[in-house]
Amino acid sequence: MAKSELEKLQSENAALKEEVERLKNEMMRLISHNLDLAQHLEEDVELRRRASVAREIMKVNIERQRNADLQDDGQLLALIDIRLEQEGHHLNPDFNGAAMAKLMGVSQERLNRLFRHMALYRTADAYIDNLRVQASMRMLREYPQYTIAVVAEESGFSNVRTLQRRFQDALGMTPVEYRLMLTRDLD
16 A cells, blocks of 8 residues: 555545544434423423313312302202202212212312201212112113113112112112012002
């Protein structure tokens, strides 16, 4: 190899080293930029999550305020009747007094006071059970082909035994006896 070729190769090598160094610097700049973008994206996602939570809190507070304005317990009881009848929450076995308080945007203490003083049912849970018994009576009447287990499930009771107990407490007879009474009356 001639000296000129060696110098040419060394010059090319130096140019390549400079290009590699420039590319490394550009890559580091791009990585840094991407990290900045990722951080901004995370901040944006967190900000959106917080805004969503704030909207939910505001929505609940507005509902609470609206219901707090119902100083008249009769109005609140009527609103409970309407919401449960329209939305059918009582048909969910997990729906209870605490869930009702949350749904209505009132404290459980206020709801307990309401039922203790205003309603025939001494507790919100007793009120919900009564709605379930009424639903089961309607199903026994309208759908005689339904088994007692299906009636229990569809009317919001967690099991057949609970339906039987609540039905017996409310009407003094079991669901089967009630169904027999209905069929006897039809004959």
